[in-house]
Amino acid sequence: MYSExxxxxxxxxxxxxxxxxxxxxxxxxxADAHGRDHVAHAEMAMDKNGKFLAMxxxxxxxxxxxxxxxxTMVPSYLYAFLLAGQYSTPLIYSEVKAVFTNTAPVDAARGxxxxxxxxxxxxxxxxxxxxxxxxxxxxxRRNFIPVxxxxxxxxxxQCYDSGDYNAALDKALALxxxxxxxxxxxxxxxxxxxxGIGLSSYVEACGIAPSAAVGxxxxxxxxxxxxxxxxNPTGNVQVFTGTHSHGQGHETTFAxxxxxxxxxxxENIEVIHGDTSKTQFGMGTYGSRSLAVGGVxxxxxxxxxxxxxxxxxxxxxxxxxxxxxxxxxxxxIAGTDKAMNIAEVxxxxxxxxxxxxxxxxxxxxxxxxxxxxxxxxxxxxxCEVEVDPDTGVVEIVKYxxxxxxxxxxxxxxxxxxxxxxxxxxxxxxxxxGCQYDSDGQxxxxxxxxxxxxxxxxxxxxxxxxxxxxPPHNPLGVKGCGEAGAIGAPPAVINAxxxxxxIKHIDMPATPENVWRAAQTATS
Amino acid sequence: xxxxxxSISGEVEDRMLxxxxxxxxxxxxxxxxxxxxxxxxxxVVHVNGxxxxxxxxxxxxxxxxxxxxxxxLAINGELHPMQQAFKDNHGLQCGFCTPGMVMSAIDIVNxxxxxxxxxxxRKELEGNICRCTGxxxxxxxxxxxxxxxxx
Ligand code: FES
Ligand code: FES
Numbered sequence: 134m135y136s137e138x139x140x141x142x143x144x145x146x147x148x149x150x151x152x153x154x155x156x157x158x159x160x161x162x163x164a165d166a167h168g169r170d171h172v173a174h175a176e177m178a179m180d181k182n183g184k185f186l187a188m189x190x191x192x193x194x195x196x197x198x199x200x201x202x203x204x205t206m207v208p209s210y211l212y213a214f215l216l217a218g219q220y221s222t223p224l225i226y227s228e229v230k231a232v233f234t235n236t237a238p239v240d241a242a243r244g245x246x247x248x249x250x251x252x253x254x255x256x257x258x259x260x261x262x263x264x265x266x267x268x269x270x271x272x273x274r275r276n277f278i279p280v281x282x283x284x285x286x287x288x289x290x291q292c293y294d295s296g297d298y299n300a301a302l303d304k305a306l307a308l309x310x311x312x313x314x315x316x317x318x319x320x321x322x323x324x325x326x327x328x329g330i331g332l333s334s335y336v337e338a339c340g341i342a343p344s345a346a347v348g349x350x351x352x353x354x355x356x357x358x359x360x361x362x363x364x365n366p367t368g369n370v371q372v373f374t375g376t377h378s379h380g381q382g383h384e385t386t387f388a389x390x391x392x393x394x395x396x397x398x399x400e401n402i403e404v405i406h407g408d409t410s411k412t413q414f415g416m417g418t419y420g421s422r423s424l425a426v427g428g429v430x431x432x433x434x435x436x437x438x439x440x441x442x443x444x445x446x447x448x449x450x451x452x453x454x455x456x457x458x459x460x461x462x463x464x465x466i467a468g469t470d471k472a473m474n475i476a477e478v479x480x481x482x483x484x485x486x487x488x489x490x491x492x493x494x495x496x497x498x499x500x501x502x503x504x505x506x507x508x509x510x511x512x513x514x515x516c517e518v519e520v521d522p523d524t525g526v527v528e529i530v531k532y533x534x535x536x537x538x539x540x541x542x543x544x545x546x547x548x549x550x551x552x553x554x555x556x557x558x559x560x561x562x563x564x565x566g567c568q569y570d571s572d573g574q575x576x577x578x579x580x581x582x583x584x585x586x587x588x589x590x591x592x593x594x595x596x597x598x599x600x601x602x603p604p605h606n607p608l609g610v611k612g613c614g615e616a617g618a619i620g621a622p623p624a625v626i627n628a629x630x631x632x633x634x635i636k637h638i639d640m641p642a643t644p645e646n647v648w649r650a651a652q653t654a655t656s
Numbered sequence: 657x658x659x660x661x662x663s664i665s666g667e668v669e670d671r672m673l674x675x676x677x678x679x680x681x682x683x684x685x686x687x688x689x690x691x692x693x694x695x696x697x698x699x700v701v702h703v704n705g706x707x708x709x710x711x712x713x714x715x716x717x718x719x720x721x722x723x724x725x726x727x728x729l730a731i732n733g734e735l736h737p738m739q740q741a742f743k744d745n746h747g748l749q750c751g752f753c754t755p756g757m758v759m760s761a762i763d764i765v766n767x768x769x770x771x772x773x774x775x776x777x778r779k780e781l782e783g784n785i786c787r788c789t790g791x792x793x794x795x796x797x798x799x800x801x802x803x804x805x806x807x
Contacts, residue, residue, distance in 0.1 A: 158690070158693070159692055379750050380749035380751065380788050381749070382749070548746075549788075551790075552789060552790030552792040552793065553789050553790040554790070556791065557787070557790075579693040580696060585785050585787070587781070587782050588778040588779075588782060588784070588786075588791040588795065589778040589779050589782050591792075593796075594790070617790070
């Protein structure tokens with residue numbers, strides 16, 4: 134929670150009228166939470182075939198000057214528990230030291246902990262590949278958790294429920310024309326450019342989260358989600374969700390979900406969120422949970438409506454409840470053409486002149502959902518760059534992403550989330566960084582100095598999917614909001630390292646950093 | 657000045673920014689403010705048919721001019737082809753950058769023609785920041801809008 138939310142509530146009561154908080158951009162840079170900021174040291178032991186035997190990680194995580202909401206969870210259960218990645222490494226040791234400094238608080242930013250874990254691991258895997266003389270795709274393949282090993286208990290708490298990592302890798306390699314890379318690199322060289330290709334095979338834990346699990350980890354809240362699905366007597370439907378949509382398109386996806394469940398035309402459905410005077414308690418939108426947790430709550434409320442609707446329809450149609458079947462918005466007596474539309478059933482529930490004895494009137498149901506496990510989206514992203522060794526400028530020439538999000542309800546919205554996530558990750562890899570001078574003054578307090586990714590920093594993307602079915606999730610969905618931001622940073626940095634033949638470069642890989650690295654590489 | 661086809665007059669301080677005049681005096685809040693250093697482009701409007709950042713233009717600089725804001729694009733409830741293209745191509749998520757994006761996009765097409773290439777679109781959108789879409793669908797929308805604007 135941001136302190137201004139409290140201040141605004143306090144101010145409201147003082148002046149007895151609505152109060153709105155607006156910060157200007159510089160205030161936001163100075164006082165909003167920053168993200169990431171780990172220093173980590175990682176080691177991998179391998180056998181002679183490049184099979185991972187054990188990994189040891191020591192991490193120092195900056196919390197900033199004040200403890201904010203998720204600050205300690207980010208480097209612990211969202212980071213250390215993801216260090217197995219897609220690999221069957223049998224032994225993993227992780228030690229995280231959280232430190233206070235004089236920076237702004239460091240808290241969750243898209244991916245929260247999982248980009249840090251993925252970056253560390255996927256960079257380490259590439260260094261391992263180089264040391265072993267193996268192709269980066271090959272070393273990944275040798276160490277992937279095999280598809281028949283799910284559910285897979287990692288050595289770092291998480292138990293992955295489903296995945297097919299080879300499927301995503303194969304598809305991504307084809308999409309990126311990995312085979313043809315050598316030829317493209319050769320051609321680039323003739324123009325004085327260094328071309329590089331980088332893989333990142335990430336897994337994340339989202340759909341946050343089973344309350345029991347986060348309780349054991351010390352969180353002071355339950356992480357269920359809630360929904361209310363209300364028919365009006367006219368047959369229109371209002372869906373109240375405890376999640377919040379600020380661009381994720383819940384209004385569309387949730388309405389689609391209700392259309393699928395109840396057979397109501399999509400234009401008759403209204404999704405209501407974010408107004409505490411209208412909606413029930415909810416936990417909100419973060420950790421790619423809105424559909425995977427909130428969507429399931431909506432589906433459960435729909436199921437309750439169908440159950441109740443069967444009783445109402447049975448009474449009206451003079452049939453036994455057990456003979457009523459529901460499909461495509463109609464309650465029908467099985468094997469006959471006698472049926473009632475769900476809108477008529479709703480009308481009956483509000484005008485219960487002839488109605489099942491003892492049944493409550495109204496057609497309006499609540500549901501809560503607390504997931505049994507996290508969900509585990511995964512995939513392989515491949516980035517191809519061209520580096521100008523004279524200027525250090527990196528151009529991303531091609532970017533291919535193949536993700537496993539389970540079932541897609543609205544592919545257009547999912548793809549939009551992937552695009553946005555990738556550019557968030559590219560920003561982290563190439564451009565963005567909060568810098569303080571030696572007096573503790575933030576010197577990146579405006580868009581003049583804090584470099585955001587712009588349209589000409591990125592290409593258009595090739596996006597595809599390799600879905601598997603998550604058994605824990607009743608809708609078969611895994612969540613997609615953070616994947617791009619998790620997959621992209623190591624893909625970009627692996628590509629730059631590949632282009633220059635170097636083992637290490639810090640993010641952001643600004644032209645200056647890249648130019649310096651290029652000088653050492655050639656000297 | 658003329659704002660979205662209506663003639664407007666008012667007394668303003670010399671230092672008042674055009675964006676403040678639009679948002680606070682005329683209540684045309686479709687034009688956004690996303691930064692304080694003329695970097696983000698959320699505030700782009702057209703003055704005499706050319707895109708400007710209204711956060712860095714004084715209201716008095718537009719005196720006597722024709723100002724078009726995002727509110728002035730749709731005609732009788734029918735979206736401008738560029739607005740329609742953003743809608744059709746999922747060119748917005750949170751929508752904060754969108755008014756500025758659409759105004760810039762129209763100017764890009766006006767200057768470069770309806771067969772403007774991707775590299776030009778990306779280069780010329782450099783003054784508009786979007787945190788949500790990754791630009792992919794915005795670029796797609798600009799091309800679709802360009803085609804429709806071309807008739
Ligand atoms: S408000 Fe950011 S450029 Fe005008
Ligand atoms: S759609 Fe959110 S900033 Fe562009």
